[in-house]
Amino acid sequence: MNATPENTNGLLRVSDLRTYLDVPSGVVKAVDGVSLEVNRKEAVALVGESGSGKSMTALTIIRLQPVVARILSGEILLNDVDLLKLDTASMCDLRGTEVAMVFQDPMTYLNPVMRAGAQVAEVVLEHQDVSKGEARSQVLDAFERVGIPSPRRVYDSYPHQLSGGMRQRVLIAMAISCRPSLLIADEPTTALDVTIQAQIMDLLAHLREELQNALFLITHDIGLVAEHCDRIYIMYAGQIVEHADTFTLFAEPKHPYTEGLLRSTLSPDKRVEVFETIEGQVPNPTDMPSGCRFHPRCPHVKDICREESPPSLDLGEGRMVACWLYE
Amino acid sequence: MTTSAEPVDHQSSNRGPQWRAIWGAFSQNRAVPIAGSLLLVLILLVLFAPLLAPYDPYALGSGSRLGGHSFRNIMGADNLGRDVFSRLLWGGRVSIFVGFSAAFATTVLGLLVGTISGYLGGWVDDILMRFTETFMVIPRFFLALIIVAFFGASIWNIIFAISILTWPVTARIVRSEFLTLRTRQFVDAAHVIGTKRSTIIFREILPNAIGVVVVNASLLTAQAMLLEAGLSYLGLGDPSLVTWGRMLYEAQPFLRQAWWMAVYPGLGIFLSVLTLNLLGDGLNDVLNPRSSEIHRTGL
Amino acid sequence: MAGDYPLLRYSVRRILQAVPLIFWVVIINFTIIHLAPGDPAIYLASVTEATPEAYAELRKEFGLDKPLYVQMGIYLWKLLHLDLGYSTWHNSPVLGVILDRLPATMLLMATAFSIASLMGVVLGVIASRYSYSVGDHLATLASLAGYSMPIFWLGQLLILFFALYLDWLPSQGMYSMRGVEPGWPAVLDVLKHLLLPAITYATYHMTLVFRITRGKMQETLAQDFILTAKSKGLNERRVLYRHALRNALLPVVTVIGINFAYVMAGSVFTETVFGWPGMGRLIFESITARDYPMILGIFLVVSMMIVLANLITDILYAMIDPRVAYN
Numbered sequence: 034m035n036a037t038p039e040n041t042n043g044l045l046r047v048s049d050l051r052t053y054l055d056v057p058s059g060v061v062k063a064v065d066g067v068s069l070e071v072n073r074k075e076a077v078a079l080v081g082e083s084g085s086g087k088s089m090t091a092l093t094i095i096r097l098q099p100v101v102a103r104i105l106s107g108e109i110l111l112n113d114v115d116l117l118k119l120d121t122a123s124m125c126d127l128r129g130t131e132v133a134m135v136f137q138d139p140m141t142y143l144n145p146v147m148r149a150g151a152q153v154a155e156v157v158l159e160h161q162d163v164s165k166g167e168a169r170s171q172v173l174d175a176f177e178r179v180g181i182p183s184p185r186r187v188y189d190s191y192p193h194q195l196s197g198g199m200r201q202r203v204l205i206a207m208a209i210s211c212r213p214s215l216l217i218a219d220e221p222t223t224a225l226d227v228t229i230q231a232q233i234m235d236l237l238a239h240l241r242e243e244l245q246n247a248l249f250l251i252t253h254d255i256g257l258v259a260e261h262c263d264r265i266y267i268m269y270a271g272q273i274v275e276h277a278d279t280f281t282l283f284a285e286p287k288h289p290y291t292e293g294l295l296r297s298t299l300s301p302d303k304r305v306e307v308f309e310t311i312e313g314q315v316p317n318p319t320d321m322p323s324g325c326r327f328h329p330r331c332p333h334v335k336d337i338c339r340e341e342s343p344p345s346l347d348l349g350e351g352r353m354v355a356c357w358l359y360e
Numbered sequence: 361m362t363t364s365a366e367p368v369d370h371q372s373s374n375r376g377p378q379w380r381a382i383w384g385a386f387s388q389n390r391a392v393p394i395a396g397s398l399l400l401v402l403i404l405l406v407l408f409a410p411l412l413a414p415y416d417p418y419a420l421g422s423g424s425r426l427g428g429h430s431f432r433n434i435m436g437a438d439n440l441g442r443d444v445f446s447r448l449l450w451g452g453r454v455s456i457f458v459g460f461s462a463a464f465a466t467t468v469l470g471l472l473v474g475t476i477s478g479y480l481g482g483w484v485d486d487i488l489m490r491f492t493e494t495f496m497v498i499p500r501f502f503l504a505l506i507i508v509a510f511f512g513a514s515i516w517n518i519i520f521a522i523s524i525l526t527w528p529v530t531a532r533i534v535r536s537e538f539l540t541l542r543t544r545q546f547v548d549a550a551h552v553i554g555t556k557r558s559t560i561i562f563r564e565i566l567p568n569a570i571g572v573v574v575v576n577a578s579l580l581t582a583q584a585m586l587l588e589a590g591l592s593y594l595g596l597g598d599p600s601l602v603t604w605g606r607m608l609y610e611a612q613p614f615l616r617q618a619w620w621m622a623v624y625p626g627l628g629i630f631l632s633v634l635t636l637n638l639l640g641d642g643l644n645d646v647l648n649p650r651s652s653e654i655h656r657t658g659l
Numbered sequence: 660m661a662g663d664y665p666l667l668r669y670s671v672r673r674i675l676q677a678v679p680l681i682f683w684v685v686i687i688n689f690t691i692i693h694l695a696p697g698d699p700a701i702y703l704a705s706v707t708e709a710t711p712e713a714y715a716e717l718r719k720e721f722g723l724d725k726p727l728y729v730q731m732g733i734y735l736w737k738l739l740h741l742d743l744g745y746s747t748w749h750n751s752p753v754l755g756v757i758l759d760r761l762p763a764t765m766l767l768m769a770t771a772f773s774i775a776s777l778m779g780v781v782l783g784v785i786a787s788r789y790s791y792s793v794g795d796h797l798a799t800l801a802s803l804a805g806y807s808m809p810i811f812w813l814g815q816l817l818i819l820f821f822a823l824y825l826d827w828l829p830s831q832g833m834y835s836m837r838g839v840e841p842g843w844p845a846v847l848d849v850l851k852h853l854l855l856p857a858i859t860y861a862t863y864h865m866t867l868v869f870r871i872t873r874g875k876m877q878e879t880l881a882q883d884f885i886l887t888a889k890s891k892g893l894n895e896r897r898v899l900y901r902h903a904l905r906n907a908l909l910p911v912v913t914v915i916g917i918n919f920a921y922v923m924a925g926s927v928f929t930e931t932v933f934g935w936p937g938m939g940r941l942i943f944e945s946i947t948a949r950d951y952p953m954i955l956g957i958f959l960v961v962s963m964m965i966v967l968a969n970l971i972t973d974i975l976y977a978m979i980d981p982r983v984a985y986n
Contacts, residue, residue, distance in 0.1 A: 095890060097886060097889055097890060121895075122894070125892045125893070125894050126892060127892070128889070128890055128891065128892035129890070129891045129892035130892065133890065133891075134890045136883065136886065136887060136890075138883065141882065141883035141884065142883045142884055142886070142887045143884055143887065144884045144887070144888065144902055144905075144906070145884070145906065145980075145981075145982060146905055146906055146909070146979070146980055146981065146982075147902075147905070155891060155893065155897075155901075156891045156892070159891065159892055159893055159897075160892060191981040191982070193981065193982045194981075204887070207887070207891065494679075494680065494683055497680055497683075497965075497966070497969070498680075498683065498684065498687070498962065499920035499923065499924070499958075499961060499962060499965050500920065501920065501921075501924040501927075502920070502923070502924070502957075502958050502961055502962070503687065503958070505942070505946075505954075505958075506691060506954060506955070506958055507691070509946055509951075509954055510691050510692075510695035510702065510951070510954075511694075511695055511696070512696070582807065586807075586809055589809050590809065590811070590924075590928065593809070593811050593928070593931070594927070594931065594942070594943050594946055595943070595946055595947055596946060605809075608809070608811065608812060608815065611815070612815070612932070615815060615818055615819060615823065615830070616823055619819050619823075622812070622815045622816075622819065623816070623819070626808075626809065626812030626815065626816070629809050629812065630804075630807060630808050630809070630812065633807040633808075633809075634803065634804055634807035634808075636807075637803055637806065637807050638803065641803070
């Protein structure tokens, strides 16, 4: 599993990934030709409205997409190993050790009838050849690391006895307990109070410094990523529409959708929902518009936008945008 | 898993029943047409019993006592020399009639109470639900047995006993359907534009709840048929009428001599109940598609 | 749990809730005696042809000449002293006859119930793992068939085939008529008699448990914490048994406990078909003999057993699931 010489820095490389879902009303093209990269120790964000396919992208990366999903094409290279070609057992070995995931809602993502400590210890026992006592002390260490004030008490608590913030810390402890090189966090703060949101984001940044892992953050809140991420991918209706480093993206957004997203965050009332600022609605997932999928909502729409989908344009210095305005 | 849940939400947030989606699911479902046509055949068979049955089901001496299969009695004769095939057709008439009437009475009663409880809410709902709760804990089969044993084994008593004991379940199903539908957007919208209450109930809510009620009614018919057969088997059937359960009761002492007395009527109950259960399950799949599959992940 | 005992509080509350139910049953009994056509004395003492003096005696004993509430009081008083009435048919007190028949029922039910529950759960888990495969469809269809079959007809079929056609096993009763030597031969004799009724009842019960287990497992497998468990890199068996089954089993156990009434109804039919000398058979005999006090007595005892079974299930549930007692 050694890195190839030409790109020692690359950790995750996804190219042309397509995950389609077969639902009763038709086919949902949840992930439709997504390519992205995460380098070692880097923090990268994937931003989009709910329903844009960003969670499905993350689930496909760790190969936990729903059973109704079909992966039509693509490559997911983690340390130059294509995850889509691995057998189930090898994939299980990688989950938790190389790539770990923190989910959205700490209420429902913990097993309600198992004590918190046991749920974390399970990861350690699965992947490391250690005794139960050793696993316990490792878990208590991890609890301390994620800022749980009384690790011993939490260890023996059931999830329903813990607060939302505490539960999210338990989930994070679970994810970092085997020191993965890639941590995927899917809307890790959405279900939490605003004050706790900031704490959790700071915790993730702090852990990254300490454990030197890469962070792949998935969120609908572009404001959240500004201070924590190096680069940003913008996703709309199953496709990446723009990519740039954080500073450039905020300074001069190219894609009209990105502009809309930024406007909604910069507006004084932060709670305004994105789709209220950008006119129109997220398209019906089983019946996507022709041409550029954003054209029904785009203020700068041209004739060609309705007919043909725009190519991904390389603007140099790693910038990418998929929009006819820059052709 | 927001993304994966999305398609489902899209469907349910639309207004009213999704007839097109339902029809689409129907055309893919195999259980419903198969079970439906089987049920139709069964109903036609017993409906035309007077034309199809070669003998009077109650006439003694249509065959020789405990006589086996023959040209005269294609399913043999029972201990009193009555023709088993004729009794099977006539018995099915009563069994299926009891099943449908009990299910019908239960559904009407359940719809009524469930609608009142679910739509009005508040203290009316509280009282009605407490009442159904206590009703549900009492062992139904034993109470039905007692009612019939003490008040006489007439067919109407049996139908009464079955429906009076099963309606609380239907009422609760209807009520919970109302509670979820009442909060949906389209009902709110109807409120806002000032639609009358009765119109909201009959035009907006009931058509949506009807799927669950139909599924339930199908399963109820099956249950009622099994209950009737059970009571009859214990000797609590209407003595003046032949039913499949009663035939099994009469067959019990003669198992050694005449297996046909037990096998055919049992087959009748089994096939009808199986058909109704299949129909209920199939309709349920069509009308309330499982969203869980969409959430479930592979390994 | 510092200081207070939620489980104890919960148990006490559940016991208090059970008391009115028992009252309900008593009131139903009493109402039926008075509403049914004919003299209540018939139903209270199963006398059909008694001398006028004996009638007068009875009316006096039960206070039938007094107002209804006094009669209710007398009835309750007798019940509280475990006096369920006198069976003229058996020429002994009702409770004594019922208690005599209980062990046979227990033997049959305990055997069939435990085997069927275990097999139902195991098959249900397997079916949920291979959801919507050919095997799952077949198993589901088979269970639907078992569920749609009148249990007494299944018994008759088994008698026809195994006892009468093949002549392998006895068809009626619990002991051989000829009598066997005490000791092992006697035990073997009972086991031989037990086999067919146990299979009959077990088939019926197993289909029920199978259906519930499969349904609950499918529900549980679609829940969020299953995704967490998979993302930890646990192998499939661990996910299935440690996470899913542990959560799915609780509702399964509850449903079985709450449907204890079905268990008892099943015993009535099984015992009637096979002439098994238990409480279920006693009901059939009492109906035939018009032994009304016995029928009411059995209803009362069965109802108590059901209330008790529900109570035990609820408390067990609270002991296993940490969330219940706290609500």
